Amino acid sequence: xxxxxxxxxxxxxxxxxxxxxxxxxxxxxxxxxxxxxxxxxxxxxxxxxxxxxxxxxxxxxxxxxxxxxxxxxxxxxxxxxxxxxxxxxxxxxxxxxxxxxxxxxxxxxxxxxxxxxxxxxxxxxxxxxxxxxxxxxxxxxxxxxxxxxxxxxxxxxxxxxxxxxxxxxxxxxxxxxxxxxxxxxxxxxxxxxxxxxxxxxxxxxxxxxxxxxxxxxxxxxxxxxxxxxxxxxxxxxxxxxxxxxxxxxxxxxxxxxxxxxxxxxxxxxxxxxxxxxxxxxxxxxxxxxxxxxxxxxxxxxxxxxxxxxxxxxxxxxxxxxxxxxxxxxxxxxxxxxxxxxxxxxxxxxxxxxxxxxxxxxxxxxxxxxxxxxxxxxxxxxxxxxxxxxxxxxxxxxxxxxxxxxxxxxxxxxxxxxxxxxxxxxxxxxxxxxxxxxxxxxxxxxxxxxxxxxxxxxxxxxxxxxxxxxxxxxxxx
Numbered sequence: 001x002x003x004x005x006x007x008x009x010x011x012x013x014x015x016x017x018x019x020x021x022x023x024x025x026x027x028x029x030x031x032x033x034x035x036x037x038x039x040x041x042x043x044x045x046x047x048x049x050x051x052x053x054x055x056x057x058x059x060x061x062x063x064x065x066x067x068x069x070x071x072x073x074x075x076x077x078x079x080x081x082x083x084x085x086x087x088x089x090x091x092x093x094x095x096x097x098x099x100x101x102x103x104x105x106x107x108x109x110x111x112x113x114x115x116x117x118x119x120x121x122x123x124x125x126x127x128x129x130x131x132x133x134x135x136x137x138x139x140x141x142x143x144x145x146x147x148x149x150x151x152x153x154x155x156x157x158x159x160x161x162x163x164x165x166x167x168x169x170x171x172x173x174x175x176x177x178x179x180x181x182x183x184x185x186x187x188x189x190x191x192x193x194x195x196x197x198x199x200x201x202x203x204x205x206x207x208x209x210x211x212x213x214x215x216x217x218x219x220x221x222x223x224x225x226x227x228x229x230x231x232x233x234x235x236x237x238x239x240x241x242x243x244x245x246x247x248x249x250x251x252x253x254x255x256x257x258x259x260x261x262x263x264x265x266x267x268x269x270x271x272x273x274x275x276x277x278x279x280x281x282x283x284x285x286x287x288x289x290x291x292x293x294x295x296x297x298x299x300x301x302x303x304x305x306x307x308x309x310x311x312x313x314x315x316x317x318x319x320x321x322x323x324x325x326x327x328x329x330x331x332x333x334x335x336x337x338x339x340x341x342x343x344x345x346x347x348x349x350x351x352x353x354x355x356x357x358x359x360x361x362x363x364x365x366x367x368x369x370x371x372x373x374x375x376x377x378x379x380x381x382x383x384x385x386x387x388x389x390x391x392x393x394x395x396x397x398x399x400x401x402x403x404x405x406x407x408x409x410x411x412x413x414x415x416x417x418x419x420x421x422x423x424x425x426x427x428x429x430x431x432x433x434x435x436x437x438x439x440x441x442x443x444x445x446x447x448x449x450x451x452x453x454x455x456x457x458x459x460x461x462x463x464x465x466x467x468x469x470x471x472x473x474x475x476x
Contacts, residue, residue, distance in 0.1 A: 021198045022140045022141065024194050024197070024198040025136065025137070025140050025194070025195075025198050025199050026137065026140070026141075026149055026152060026153075027191075027194055028190075028191045028192075028194035028195045028198065028199065029133050029136060029137055029153055029156075029191075029195075030152055030153060030155075030156040031156075031187060031188070031190060031191035031194075032092075032096050032129055032133060032188070032191045032195075033129070033130075033133055033153055033156040033157045033160065034156040034157070034159060034160040034163075035160065035184045035187055035188050035191070036099060036126045036129055036130070036160065037157055037160035037161040037164065038159075038160035038161070038163055038164040038167060038184060039099075039103060039122070039164065039180065039181065039184050040065070040068055040122070040126070040161075040164065041160070041161045041163075041164030041165060041168070041294050042164035042165065042167055042168025042171065042180040043064060043065060043119075043164075043168065043180055043181075044065060044164070044165060044168065044294045044295050044298040045164070045165045045168035045169040045172055045180070045298055045309040045310075045312060045313050046168055046171075046172045046177035046180050046309065047061055047064060047295075047298060047299070048299075048302055048303070048309075049172050049176075049177040049309070050064065050112075050115070050177050051434060051435070053177065054110075054111060054112040054115065055112075055434075056112045056434075057434055058426050058427075058430040058434065058435055059423070059426060059427050059430075060112050061426075061435075062295075062419070062422060062423045062426045062427075063116055063423070064112075064115065064116065064119060065119075065295055065419060066228070066416070066419045066420070066423060067116045067119035067120050067123065068119045068120070068122050068123035068126070069123060069228075069291075069412055069415050069416040069419060070120065070123060070224070070225065070228055070416065071119065071120040071121065071122065071123020071124040071126075071127070072123035072124070072126050072127040072130070072412045073123075073127070073224050073409065073412040073413055073416055074124070074127075074220065074221040074224050074225070075124055075127040075128065075131075075221075076127045076130070076131050076408055076409045076412060077216075077217070077220055077264040077265065077406075077409060078212060078213075078217040078220075078264065079091055079095075079127055079128045079131035079132070080131040080132070080135075080264075080403075080406070081212055081213070081264050082212055083131060083132045083135065085212070088132040088135055088136050088139075088199075089136075089195070089199045089200070091128050091131065091132050092128065092129060092132040092133065092136065092195060092199070093192065093195055093196065094125070094128055095125045095126065095127070095128025095129035095130075095131075095132070096125075096128075096129055096188060096191060096192050096195065097125075097192060098121070098124070098125030098128070099122055099125040099126055099129065099188070100185045100188045100189070100192075102118060102121035102122050102124075102125055103118075103122060103181045103182055103184070103185055104181075104182055104185060105118045105121070106118060106178045106181035106182060107178065107182070109178070118181070127408070127412075130408040130411075130412075131408060133153065134150065134153060134388065134392065134407065134408075135392075135403070136199060137149050137150060137153055138150070138392045148328060148331050148332050148335070149331075150331050150385055150388050150389050150392070151327050151328035151329070151330060151331020151332060151385040152327075152328055152331075154327040154328075154331065154384045154385040154388060155323070155324045155327040155328055157384075159320050159323065159324045161290075161294070161320070163317060163320045164294070164313075165294060165298065165312060165313035165316045165317070166310075166313035166314055166316070166317045166320075167180075167183070167313065168180045168309065168313060169308065169309035169310035169311070169312055169313030169314070170309075170310045170313065171183050172309040172310075173308060173309055173310045211262055212262075213257075213260050213262055213263055213264050215256060215260070216253065216256055216257055216260060216263055216264045217264065219249060219252060219253045219256060220253055220264065222249055223246050223249035223250055223252075223253055224246075224413075224416075225246075226242045226243070226245050226246030226249060227243065227246035227247070227250075227416075227420075228416055228420055229242050230242030230243030230244070230245070230246050231243055231417070231420040231421070231424065235428075254267055265406065270406075273394055273395070274468060275390055275391065275393075275394040275468050276391050276394050276395065276403070276406070278464045278465070278467055278468035279387050279388075279390050279391035279394075279407075279465075279468060280391065280406060280407065280410040281410070281461075281464040282343065282347065282383075282387055282461045282462075282464040282465040282468075283387055283388075283391075283407060283410040283411055283414065283461075284410040284411075284413060284414040284417075284461075285414060285457045285458065285460050285461035285464065286347065286350065286380070286383055286384075286387075286414070286457070286458055286461045287410065287411040287412075287414035287415050287418075288414035288415065288417050288418040288454070288457045289350060289351075289354065289414075289418065289453075289454035289455070289457040289458040289461070290350075290376075290380060290415075290454075291414070291415035291418055291419060292418050292419060292422050292450050292454065293319075293376065293454070294316065295419070295422065296422070296446070296447045296450045296451065297312070297315075297316060297369070298312055298316075299435070299443060299447065300360065300443075300444070300447050301315060301369070303435060303440060303443060304362045304440055304443065304444060305366070315366065315369065315370075315373075316373065318370060318373045318374065318377065319373040319374075319376050319377040319380075320377070321377070322373075322374060322377025322378055322381055323377045323380050323381040323384075324381075325381065326377070326378065326381025326382055327381050327384055327385050328385070330342055330346070330381060330382050330383075330384070330385045330386055331385035331386070331389060333386070334385060334386035334389045334390070335389070339386035339387065339389055339390040340386070340390065340465055340466055340468050341466075342382055342383075342386040343382065343383045343386040343387045343390070343465045344462050344465040344466040345382055346378070346379045346380065346381065346382030346383030346384075346386075347379065347383055347458050347459070347461045347462035347465050348379070348458075348459075348462050349375050349376075349378045349379030349382065350375070350376055350379025350380055350383065350458040350461075351379070351455050351458040351459040351462065352375050352379070353372045353373070353374075353375030353376035353379055354372070354376070354451050354452070354454045354455035354458060355455050356368070356371055356372040356375060357369075357372045357448075357451040358448055358451050358452050358455060360444070360447065360448060360451070361444075362440065362441075362444055379458070383461075383465070387465065388407060390468065391403065391406075391407055392407070414457075418450075418453070418454070418457070421450070421453060422446070422450050425445075425446045425449055425450065426446055429442045429443075429445055429446055430442055430443065430446065
């Protein structure tokens with residue numbers, strides 16, 4: 001315990017003696033958390049161009065955003081555990097550098113299969129970034145500014161997610177679809193340089209003595225794979241068997257974790273921490289609602305409304321601007337008032353936005369989409385930071401990395417779950433052929449069904465958000 005206290009004191013002393021250093025750390029993290037999701041979401045604007053260049057049918061097309069989700073989810077928990085053992089800095093640096101190098105592999109892509117391999121690599125390395133980024137910020141800003149700092153990181157993530165279409169559309173129109181992969185790499189080098197100089201490693205001798213749970217890591221990777229592939233391929237018998245096997249492995253994983261001396265997740269502690277487990281459920285459902293928005297709106301606006309990739313990106317940018325304005329404000333408010341109230345209102349706004357989108361028609365006015373995007377931007381801007389602040393504030397500092405990993409696991413698993421449902425709809429209604437005008441009515445059914453599901457997810461998230469109970473003792 002002495003080694004751990006000395007490490008924490010050394011880290012705290014460094015940032016107290018170098019107050020600018022924590023802001024350089026925040027800049028590095030914000031750049032990374034902007035670029036990674038921006039790169040991932042920008043791909044959605046290039047999907048029609050990719051489908052044409054690589055001759056990809058509707059099912060292959062839906063795998064392009066989903067492959068990254070699979071890659072990002074399988075390493076999240078092991079990455080968080082290793083980061084708590086050896087320090088967050090090396091894991092973060094490996095993730096940021098690896099993501100950049102994987103993105104450059106796009107120059108060798110001439111088939112949809114190899115493109116999916118690149119997407120998986122991007123997902124694997126992005127999980128290392130997301131498993132450590134919020135934990136680094138929570139440790140560096142351990143005082144009263146934590147909510148504000150987390151608000152800025154949340155702004156970076158959601159600005160990246162929704163600005164991705166703007167940049168992705170422009171890059172696709174002017175430089176080709178490959179540019180959505182290699183374009184952000186130059187700025188990523190800036191984040192790496194700042195991280196090398198200003199992030200202090202926070203490992204300790206005591207923490208290093210805890211080994212990684214390899215059995216649990218393999219079980220988690222296997223169950224994630226079986227659930228994704230099983231759910232996305234229904235109603236085929238083979239996929240049913242995969243889904244059942246995945247569900248069975250969930251119970252095996254929980255049992256193994258409860259018996260393991262150094263588990264990835266201590267489910268007994270998680271179950272006892274009402275604030276954390278309800279925050280995770282709310283996060284899972286909100287991200288399940290959010291992730292297909294870019295995918296579905298990209299297809300709707302480009303195929304049914306006839307917009308170009310850049311025009312589609314400009315339209316969707318509205319949501320990002322609103323989220324960027326509200327996330328830091330919501331973070332600041334969550335330092336003073338009850339996070340659950342702010343986050344719950346956000347869930348309800350988000351649900352209302354999807355309720356508007358459910359009534360889209362092929363010839364709907366673009367104002368219809370704008371109203372929905374405003375509601376979605378307000379909703380997620382109010383939800384994200386208070387939810388993260390409440391969750392990270394409920395765990396001790398030495399477990400911030402695994403808490404950060406759990407939050408990001410809830411995000412990516414929610415993304416993966418909802419995209420598996422969308423892939424199922426694409427497979428059943430559109431099948432293994434390219435999207436042509438005669439299939440636009442079926443595409444509209446997929447879009448509306450996806451938005452209807454998202455409306456339900458976000459409404460249920462409001463209940464979990466509110467039911468976590470009072471978490472801010474100084475509120476009110």
